[in-house]
Amino acid sequence: MTDPQIALMMLGLFIVFVFLGFPIAFTLMAMGIGFGYYAYFEERRMWREYFRLDETASWWDSTSTYIEGFFNNRIFDLFVNQTYTVMSNEVLTAVPLFLFMGYIVERANIVDRLFTTLNIASKNIPGSMGVAALITCALFATATGIVGAVVTLMGLLALPAMLKARYDRSFASGIICAGGTLGILIPPSIMLIVYAAASNVSIVRLYAGALLPGLTLVALYLTYVVGRSILQPSVAPRPTAEEVPDVPMGKLLLMIVTSFVPLAFLIFAVLGSILFGLATPTEAASIGALGGILLAFIYRAMTWQRLRESVYLTLRTTAMVCWLFVGSYTFSAVFSYLGGEHVISEFVQGLDLTPVQFLIMAQIIIFLLGWPLEWSEIIIIFVPIFLPLLVFFEIDPLFFGVLVALNLQTSFLTPPMAMSAYYLKGIAPPEVKLTQIFAGCMPFLFCVIVAMVLMYLFPQIVFYLPELFYGS
Structure with missing residues (x-):
C-alpha cells in the first residue's frame, strides 16, 4: 500500500472506532502514535539501508542501529511537542x-x-x-x-x-x-x-x-x-x-x-x-x-x-x-505527513x-x-x-x-x-x-x-x- 492509501485507511479506522464507542481523544492519540511509528520509521529506512551497505559494519552494529531507530522514533517527539503546544496556547486559556x-x-x-x-x-x-x-x-x-x-x-x-x-x-x-x-x-x-x-x-x-x-x-x-x-x-x-x-x-x-x-x-x-x-x-x-x-x-x-x-x-x-x-494535532500531523x-x-x-x-x-x-x-x-x-x-x-x-x-x-x-x-x-x-x-x-x-x-x-x-x- 502507498502512504496516501494508509492515511485514508487511518481515517477510515478512526471513524469505525468512533462508531464502536471508543473514547475519541484517546483513539486519536493511539492511532496517531501507532501510524506515526510507521510514518517516521519509514523515513529512517534509507539511512539504515545505507549503513548496512558499509562492508566494515558488523551484524551487531546493523541490528543495534535498527533497534535504536525503532525506539527513538520521532513520533514521541511530535506527541510531546503537540501536547506542550496545546497546553501553552493562549487562546485556549x-x-x-x-x-x-x-x-x-x-x-x-x-x-x-x-x-x-x-x-x-x-x-x-x-x-x-x-x-x-x-x-x-x-x-x-x-x-x-x-x-x-x-x-x-x-x-x-x-x-x-x-x-x-x-x-x-x-x-x-x-x-x-x-x-x-x-x-x-x-x-x-x-x-x-x-x-x-x-x-x-x-x-x-x-x-x-x-x-x-x-x-x-x-x-x-x-x-x-x-x-x-x-x-x-x-x-x-x-x-x-x-x-x-x-x-x-x-x-x-x-x-x-x-x-x-x-x-x-x-x-x-x-x-x-x-x-x-x-x-x-x-x-x-x-x-x-x-x-x-x-x-x-x-x-x-x-x-x-x-x-x-x-x-x-x-x-x-x-x-x-x-x-x-492533543490527539487531533498528533493524528492530523501523521495523516498529512502520509x-x-x-x-x-x-x-x-x-x-x-x-x-x-x-x-x-x-x-x-x-x-x-x-x-x-x-x-x-x-x-x-x-x-x-x-x-x-x-x-x-x-x-x-x-x-x-x-x-x-x-x-x-x-x-x-x-x-x-x-x-x-x-x-x-x-x-x-x-x-x-x-x-x-x-x-x-x-x-x-x-x-x-x-x-x-x-x-x-x-x-x-x-x-x-x-x-x-x-x-x-
Whole structure:
C-alpha cells in the first residue's frame, strides 16, 4: 500500500472506532502514535539501508542501529511537542475561565428570576410565555455556552409553566430545545474559541463576525413563535390573571433591575471589552468568572458545594477539550505527513466545484457528522480537513467558521440524534413524548436553514462588524 492509501485507511479506522464507542481523544492519540511509528520509521529506512551497505559494519552494529531507530522514533517527539503546544496556547486559556463563569451562573438561581420577570413583562405579546422562555434561553445560553445545562434547567423551569398554561407540547418543547443551543453561536462562545485555536483565525474578529448571525437567528426564532401564536392561537393561549398576575410598573422595573440587568450587564461587559479592544478574551473571561462569583454571592446562592461542583465540571470539560486537541494535532500531523490531506485536497479540487458548491458540500458533511459526534469533535478533528481548501476556493475562514457554528445548531435539533431533544426528554413530564419534541424542533431547524441562506446571500451579515471595528 502507498502512504496516501494508509492515511485514508487511518481515517477510515478512526471513524469505525468512533462508531464502536471508543473514547475519541484517546483513539486519536493511539492511532496517531501507532501510524506515526510507521510514518517516521519509514523515513529512517534509507539511512539504515545505507549503513548496512558499509562492508566494515558488523551484524551487531546493523541490528543495534535498527533497534535504536525503532525506539527513538520521532513520533514521541511530535506527541510531546503537540501536547506542550496545546497546553501553552493562549487562546485556549480562555476556555476554562468561560466554562467556570457558565457553571457558576448556572448555579446562582438567576434563571428562575429572569424567566418570571420576562414572562410578566411580555404578557401582552402573542405567545408571551414562549417569547420569555426563548429570550431567557438566549441570555442564559450566552452566559454559559453549555447546551445540556441550559436545556435541562429551562426544561425544569419553563416547560412545566408553559404546559400548565395550556401550550402545545411540541411548540413548548421546540422553544426550549432551540433556545438552549444558541450558546454555541452567540459570543462569548466556547465553540468559537475552539475554532479560533484550530484555524488561527482571530478570536476577536470571530466574535464580531458571529454576533449579527446569532442575533439574526434569535430574531427568526422570535418571529416564528409570535407569528405562529397569532395564526394558531390554540398552541399558545394568552395567559390568565392567575397564571401571570398584573404587577405595578414600579415593581416590574425593580424586578427587571434585579434579574435581567445583572446577567445582561455581565454578558455585555465581557463581550464589549473584547470587541472594543479593552481586554483580551482571556482577560475578559477572568472578569466574567469573577462577575459570576459576585452574582452568586449577591443572590445568596454561593455555597462551598456549588463552588466545588463548578470547579470540578470546569476541569473535566477543559481536560476533554485539551486532550482532544492533543490527539487531533498528533493524528492530523501523521495523516498529512502520509499524504492523506493532499489526496483529499486533490479529490475535492478535481470535482470542479464553485465556492458556493464547495460550501454547501462542506456544510452537508458537517451536518451529517453532527448526528454521531459532539461539536467539539467536529471542530477539532474534521473542520481542519476543510481549512486548507479554503485558500483554493478563496473563502474567508472567518465566514466559514461562523457558517459552521450556525450549521452546528442543526446537530442538536435534527432527529434521530437531536441531543437537545434527549436532554429535554430526560427531565420532561411523562406525557411529553419524544416524537412530540422532535416535531417541535423541526420549524426551528427550518429557521436555522433560512439563516444560513441569508448568510450566503448577504455575507455582510458576517463581515460588517469585523470591518467596522477592525478594518478589512
